[in-house]
Amino acid sequence: MAATQTVAQASPFRKSGSGVPLRIKPTDRAIPSVMRPRRGVIVLYGYGSSVRVERGHLIVEDGIGSDRFKGRFSRVGHGLERLVVVGANGIVSLAAVRWLADQNASFVMLERDGTVLATTGPVRPSDVRLRRAQALAHQSGAAFRISRELIDRKLAGQERVVRQSLADFTVSKLIHEIRSELAEVETIDAIRSVEPRAARVYWKAWQGVPINFPEKDLPRVPEHWRSFDTRASTLSGSPRLAANPVNSILNYLYALLEAECRLACATLGLDPEMGVLHMDKPTRDSFACDLMEAIRPEVDAYVLNWITRQPLKRSWFFEERNGNCRLMADLATQLAETTSTWARLVAPVAEWAMKEIASTTRTRKSISTTRLTQNHRRAVSGGEVRPEPKAKVRQPNMCNVCGSEIARRQKSCLACSLIPSTERITAVAAKGLIASHTPEAQAKRSKKHHALHTARRAWSASDQPDWLTQEFYLSKMQPKLAAQSSRGIARELHVSRSYAIQIRHGRVVPHPRHWQALAKLLMLPK
Template sequence: MAASSTLPQQNIYRKSPVGKTGVLTLTGFGIKVRMQSGHLEIEDGIGLERRKIRLARVGHGLKRLVCIGSDGFVSLAALRWLADQDAAFTMLDRNGKVLAVTGPVRPSDAKLRRAQALAHSSGVALRIARELISQKLTAQELVARRKLLDSTTADSIAQFRVELPTADSITTVRLIESQAARAYWSAWRTLPINFPRKDESRLAAHWRSFGARISPLTGSPRLACNPPNAILNYLYSLAEAEARLAASAMGLDPGLGVLHTDTTARDSLACDLMEPIRAQIDSYLIDWVTHQPLRREWFFEQRDGNCRLMGSFAARLAETAPTWGRAVAPIAEWVARAFWSTIRKPDTPLATRLTQANKREAKGTACPPLSNPPQPQNVCLGCGKAVATASTRCATCAIEVSRKRMLEVAKRGRVASKSAQSRARVAATQHRQQTAQRNWQPSSQPAWLTEEAYAKQIQPLLRNISLSQIASAIGVSILYASDIRRGRRRPHPRHWQALAELVGLPPGGAH
C-alpha cells in the first residue's frame, strides 16, 4: 500500500530579523504589533512593500522595539509580551521626538523619589548639575581638540569648565553651559559634508556643510534643515529614550529634572542624564561624515525646508541605541546615588541594576569597557553604492578613477620628461652607454657566447627573472628590461655574459 502524501505544513520557527544589537525598528503606515498564538506578530511597511515578522518567546534576541510613526496599533498583550521578555518599546515621531517609552518594570523606593523631589532644597541638585555639565564640557573639549582640530575653541570650553566649581546656582550652571555650547557649535559650522559624486547635482548649498546648530525654521535645533543636524536630532532622541529607561530602571521619576526646567511633555531628568554623552554622539557623527559620504536617498526635504530621515536609514541609526544606553547607565546610577545620599537612614545600599557594579565590586572584577556603536554603511564616493568597509569605490567607479589617474600620471610624466633636468639625465645616460660600447672589446667575450647562444639559451630563461634583477644586472631602466625579457629588444653583446650568469648558465654554456 502506497504511503499517503502529507500536506505541506507552515514552519512556525522563523529566523529572527533582529540584528546583533537587539534593535528592531518599525517604519511606514498601518503598523501592527499584536499577539497571535503566543507569538509576537509585527507588520510594517509602505504600500505593497510590507514586512511581516513573527517572534517566539525563546531565541528572538529582541531588546528594543523602536516604532517610528503613529499610524497603527500596539495591543496590550504585545506590551505584556515585551515586558515579560525584558524588552523596551520606544515610539518616536517622524521628526525624531520621543512620544512614548516603556521598559521592564523595576521596584520603586518612595524614599528615593522623595529625595529626588526635594533635591533643590537639599542642595544635591546643584552638585548633580555641576557634575553633569563638567563631564559634558570635558567631552566637548576633547571633541573640539581631537576631532575638529580647533584648539582655540577647546581652550575656551576648558576655561568655562573651570568656572563650574564656583557656580552657586542652577541658573549659573546653565549660563556657563550655554556659553560653552555657543563656542562649541561655532567650531562645527565649516565641517564639510560629503556626498557621492552622482548626488551633487541634487544637493542644496546648505547641505554641503554642517552650518548652524540652530534651525532657521524654529530658532532651536528642532526641525533641522540639513542632513547632519537631522542625524544628530534623531540620535539625541534615541539617547533620550535610553536615558528615560535608565531613570525608570533606577526607580527615579524621569520627569523631575535638576538642570532642565519642568516642561509639559518632556522628561527633564532624562534630558539631564544624557548631557554627558552628547559629545560621544557628536564624535560618532564626526567620524562618520569625515570618513564616509552620506547618500541623498537617505533624506527627504519637506516643502518648508525641513530635512527628514528616510525610514530605512532611521532603522539603521536605531541600532546605535544600545550603545547610548550603556553609556548613560553609570550616569543614571551616580545620580540615583546622589539622591540616595540625602536620605538620613537608608535601609540598604542602592542597587546598581544597570551596570551591576556592586556585584562586580564584591567579586573583584572590573566593569567591561563600553563598546563602539555599529559602523555606518560604507558607500562608494562615486555612485553611492554600498561597498566593503575598507573600500572607497565600487568596482565600476574604481576602474574609471584608475583610468583618469593613469592619464594624469602619464601627462605629468610627459611634462617632466621635457624638463631641463630630465634631458640632462638622459644625455648623461646616453653618454655613459656610448662610452661603454666604445671601450668594450669583442675579444673579451667567451667564444661560445654568440648571437645564436643568446637567442636559444639566454633569452628563453629571462622570463623567469624579475625586471628589477635584469635592470640591476646590466644597468638599464625597468621599461628597457621589460622589452629585453619579452624579446622586443636585444641588449648589446657586452651584457650577454651578465645575463647568462643571471639565468644560471654554466661558464661554458648549456650542453
C-alpha cells in the same frame, strides 16, 4: 535643552534594495520580506504596523503598500533588545508588551515628528523612599551636586569634541575656562547661566563645517544644506524644526537618547519627570533631560566624525514646504541601531545620580543596586568594571560622485574613478613625452647608445669559450634564469631592470657578450 522634532514620515518610494540590512527581500513578492534585528534593534514604520504574539512567538509586521516586512521571534535566541515604532498607525497587543518585558526587551514609540510618545522596559521592583528622596533633592542639596556634575561632564565632553574633532584649540581653551567656573558656583541658577555660555561658544565652533553630498546629488541639494550654520533653526529660533540635515540627525539621536534615559530611570526606580536641573514642564521628562546632558557630547562626536568622513545621500532627507528638514525612514532605521550604545553610556551616569539621591535618606541601603551596569556583581565575582563604549554603528562608505556603496578606504567606485584616472594617466604620459625629448634626455640617450656600440665592437667571438654556444644558452642557461632575480641580472650585466626582466622570462636572447657573465651568475658549467 531637548529638541526632538525630526523624524519624517516613511518614504513611499523606499525600495527593497535600499541598503538597510534589517530587511531581506525575497524574489517572490507574494511572500512577506524577512525582518531581522541588527545590533538588537528593529524599527517599525509605514502603515498598518502590527506587534502581536502567536503560538509563543513575537510577530512584528510593517511596510507600505505591497512592500510588507514580517518577523517571527522565539523566546530563545531572538537577539532583540529594542523595538522602536515610528508613527501611530497600527496595533500592539498586551501579550506582545508582556512578551517584551519577559525577554528584557524595551519598547519605544516615536511620533513621526520625532517626539517620544512612550517607552516601556523590563519591570523592576522600586523603592518609594528613593522617589521621595528625589522629590526632596532641592532641599537636601543632592539636586545641586547632580546638576553641577552633569554640566561638568557635558562641558568636558564639548571641550574634547572641539579639540579632537574640530582641532580648534582656542575654543577648547575658552570652554575649559568657562567650565572652571563651576567650582565656584553655589546655586543651580548659576549653573544654568554657565551652560548656555559654553553652548554658544561650542556651536559657534561648528559653523562652516562642510556637509558633503555625492556630486550627482548636488543639483537637488539646497545651498544651506552644504554647511553647518547654527544649532538654532531659522524656522523656530530653537533646535526644533531643523533646517539642515545635521541638525535633523542630532535631534533624532537626542530623541533616542531621551528614550534611553527614560528607561534607565524606570529601571532604577527614579521618576523621569522630577528633574533637578531642567524646570518642570507637563510635556517634558525633566530628569531624563538632565541625564542627557552628560551624554550629548558623545552624540555630537559621533555625528561630527561621520559627516567629516562620509557624504550624506540626498534621498535620506525630505524637505517640507516650510523648509523643515526631516529624516527618511531608511536613515532613521540605521541611526536607531545606536540605541544600545547610548543605553550603555547612560547607565553609569544614571546609577551615579541614583546613589547621590539615595545618600540623602538613611533608610536606603548603604550600597545601591547597579541594575544597569551590573558593576557590583562583577566586583563580587572578581571581574572588572565595564568600560564606557564607543558608538559601534558605522555608516556605509559611499562614492563621492554617484553615492553608491563602496568598500572601506575607497573614495569612489570603479565606474566613477575610471574617467579621472584616465585623465591622470594621460597627463602623466604627456609630461613624460615632454621630459623624454629635452636636450638633456637626448644627450643621455646618445651617450648610452655610443657606449653600447663601443662595447659590441670591442667584443670578439674568439674570446668566448668553445662550450658557450647558442644551443648551450637556450638549453642549459635560459631555464635556470627564471629562478634568478631581475635585479641581480641587471646588476651583473649592467643593463636596465626592464631589459633584465625580458631576459629572465626568455622573451629576448641577450647579446653573446653577456653569456659569459650569465654563466658566472648561474655557476656554469658544473
